[in-house]
Amino acid sequence: MNPPYVTGSSSVSTIMLKVLLALLPAVAAYVLLFGPAILIGIALASATALACEAFMLRLRRYPIKPFLLDGSALVTAWLLALAMPPLAPWWLVVVGTAFAIVVAKQLYGGLGSNLFNPAMVGYAVMIISFPAQMTQWQAPHALASLHLSFLQELQYMFGGTLPDGAKLDAVTMATPLDTLRTQLKLGHSVETIRQMPIFGAFSGKGSETVAWCYLAGGLLLWQQRVITWHIPAAFLATLALAAGAFYLHDPAHFAPPWFHLMSGGAMLGAFFIATDPVTGATTPKGKLIFGAGIGLLTYIIRAFGNFPDGVAFAVLLMNICVPLIDAYTQPRVFGHPTKPGRGTQQ
Amino acid sequence: MRPLYRFNGGVHPPQHKEESSGHPIVPAPLPARLVVPVHQHIGNPAKPLVQPGDRVLKGQLIAQAEGYVSAAVHAPTSGTVSTVAMHLVPHPSGLPDLCITVEADGEDRWIERQPIDYRELDASTLRNRLRDAGVVGLGGAVFPTFIKLNPGAQQRVPTLILNGAECEPWITCDDRLMRERAAQIVAGIAVMRFMLGSQEVLVGIEDNKPEAIAAMAEACAQSAFPIEVVAVPTLYPAGGAKQLIKVLTGKEAPSSGRSTDVGVACFNVATAYTVHRAVDHGEPVVSRVVTVTGNVREPRNFEALIGTPVSDLVAAAGGAREGTDRLVMGGPMMGFDLPSPEVPLVKACNCVIAASPALFKPAPAPMPCIRCGRCARACPVELQPQELYWFARAKNFGKAQEYALFDCIECGCCSYVCPSHIPLVQYYRFAKSEIWAREKEKKAADLARERHEFRQLRLEREKRERAEKLAQKTAAKAAPAPGEADAKKAAILAAVERAKAKKAAAAPRNVDNLPPEALEEIAKIEARRAQVRDMARRPVAEEKEP
Ligand code: SF4
Ligand code: SF4
Secondary structure, eight states: OOSOOOOOSOOHHHHHHHHHHHHHHHHHHHHHHHOTHHHHHHHHHHHHHHHHHHHHHHHTTOOHHHHHHTOHHHHHHHHHHHHSOTTOOHHHHHHHHHIIIIIIIITTTSTTTOSSOHHHHHHHHHHHHOHHHHTOEEOOTTTOSSOOOHHHHHHHHHHOOOSTTOOGGGTEEOOHHHHHHHHHHTTOOHHHHTTSTTBOSSSBTTHHHHHHHHHHHHHHHHHTTSSOSHHHHHHHHHHHHHHHHHHHHOTTTSOOHHHHHHSTTHHHIIIIITTOTTTSOOSHHHHHHHHHHHHHHHHHHHHHSSSSOOHHHHHHHHHHHHHHHHHHOOOOOTTOSSOTTSSOOO | OOOOOOOSOOBOOOOOOHHHHTSOOEEOOOOSEEEEESOOSSSSOOEEOOOTTOEEOBTOEEEEOOSSSOOOEEOSSSEEEEEEEEEEOSOTTOOEEEEEEEEEOSOOOBOOOOOOOTTTSOHHHHHHHHHHTTOBOTTTTOOBHHHHTOOGGGSOOSEEEEEOOOOSTTOOHHHHHHHHOHHHHHHHHHHHHHHHTOSEEEEEEETTOHHHHHHHHHHHHTSSSOOEEEEEOOOBTTTSHHHHHHHHHOOOOOTTSOGGGGTEEEEEHHHHHHHHHHHHSOOOSOEEEEEEEESBSSOEEEEEETTOBHHHHHHHTTOBOTTOOEEEESOTTTOEEOSOTTOBOOTTOOEEEEEOTTTSOOOOOOOOOOOOOHHHHHOTTOOOHHHHHHHHHTTOHHHHHHTTGGGOOOOOHHHHHOTTOOOHHHHHHHHHHHHHHHHHHHHHHHHHHHHHHHHHHHHHHHHHHHHHHHHHHHHHOSOOOTTHHHHHHHHHHHHHHHHHHHHHHHSOOOOTTOOHHHHHHHHHHHHHHHHHHHHHHHHHHHHHOO
């Protein structure tokens, strides 16, 4: 046996379990405000992820049990399910998750070796391939003209059929970010757009509550020391700063910073996705740069790009920069006058 | 209140101090046979002075310090030397080393002990006395203490720190020593302070040892000069020298240098105690306090003779309980498995833990690194253990060194917190030893290349000379004057001599203040070098003949 003979109690599984637990408040809010469809999505994604993971581990001759139990596949599945429209057809979730696990994770070498955030790869591939399905978001109960029962939701997700006479428009709607973009293009000002019924105090009705829940779960992760503050803080601060600058400059055409913070994948991305240790920067300074980069790119894509949200692409773009960021942000070593990795060693 | 500073990270492993801390230090029984390794310190092994059959007294010098970085070794009791031979010793490598075995006669009769008045001696003599008393750092590093007590060119080290942190779990020998022999420790501190000319003296003790803090504070209050006892927060590895210096003074000892570079010297409290014994009682280091704990029936602290078989110590602690599968020397964070229960107690050994799978659970199978950075947050040296792990695994040793691999103190904090249970320290040890091995290889290769280049030069010169000769012959067609070749040879020799002299003059030779053994060592090295140069010439000479 080798020293140290004692070890702390943390394990990969407990870390992943804590991440899943921290997501529960948001899931609960989803169910209350939008209906139980999200649960079906999560279940589908989880089953697909575990099946794909087991299959790939088998193929790569890795022990299946410890790697299935590490919980990382489940985290990917949940994040992807939460990033997708809840009322998406079943195959959208299955194909997205399968791609995330098989290609983005296992083909890159499995746990710890993947360069890109698997959930975001799955999301990006889906939104590029199936833009229509990926933008049909369920309307919150408060706004929908038609309530689907759980059974009807199941029927729609697996059979693509709605109850007699119902139209898709009655249960889905564009997201606040999407609405803002289209309406701005039609020449309306931000002020008038935000009078529309789908908007709440900060961003969309319903979705802003879910965002609060992500924030709460994220703070829990921070308190539990699963994540550090650097990435979320830098991400959200940069997003707010960028949005704030444009908003001050031209409030008629740019949404206020709080709208950006509480919309789309900002909170989910800041606390749960950008903080993925495997694909993120590791040094404190590197984390700040990494987070700030995601925040800035998210804003640019949202304000000037052609996609409804920018978090996924921003994360993937910054994933590429991680080795470089880490190499150039090595902290000073105890008792050293300068930083390592710059050829200044004695 | 003195402001305290923080070092990065650190961990809180379960303490397990109560098992042994409640019992006073008791003398361990005198064993029938003591096995004394000649290499119990950092530096050169001591040179044995005795032969089988020699009668020795307790405290008699049996192996002499060899070279500058070395320390003497003494007979722990009176008796007869039976062998001077290889024996298993407590070392992580598990390899045997040269040991002097003394069969005890049971009388435990001392040599004549001569206390010294340290104020009367000049500094260098005093240091040599400590070297000859075998005083080394007893915190585990066993660096010869007299070297650290040399204040160097500045003539003084402003701050003297006594390390009573004892941050490793299970170990309580320093705790007991401070509780029971605080006055003697302070007497040793007085000698150290005198030698270093320090103005400020601090004793750092982790705040989980209130009794030791109280005892030391009381003894320090009696001292003729001010000593401040500071309770430092319990946080492993607060007892690492550089970490303790940082906590107490905020200063960082430079990675490439020594703590004296920032005006601080740091010694273990047990070392201060042995300094006192050596100076005020004329007693060399023949025993130490050792904690015997873990899966034994009666965990205790023993004052045991160096060379006592560890199995005797375990027996004295009531024997190992059911389930004990091995013995560990040191604490659970930085200790190592003893190769056999029969290895002797050495100066470095502050603790023996009877380990069982229940006590130290086998780590779960390692998972891949998820780059979570917990290791970096825990590392007291502010390294990036996950990067070092990556480089060590990929055998990218250049990169590992660039990321300061050799600053790693192998404290184990990174492994302790790693959620993937990766044996990180093992990887660093592997990388370090690989680098050392390659360094050696490289030196050998350099030597070979040097030889080769010498040879090429010679060959070229020979060729040129032959050509010249031929040219002379054909041009002059005169018979060469007899003795010309000899004259030429003499000229070449003279030139070589001149070059040699020049080289010798140019070579920096800092040999002031070195003891005679060190000079001898240098002479030996020079001789070896000359031999190498000689070898470099030889092949050419052999080839010339045909
Ligand atoms: S603690 Fe372990 S898993 Fe986490 S970064 Fe360090 S080596 Fe990797
Ligand atoms: S063992 Fe080395 S790398 Fe690991 S925490 Fe200690 S000093 Fe840092």
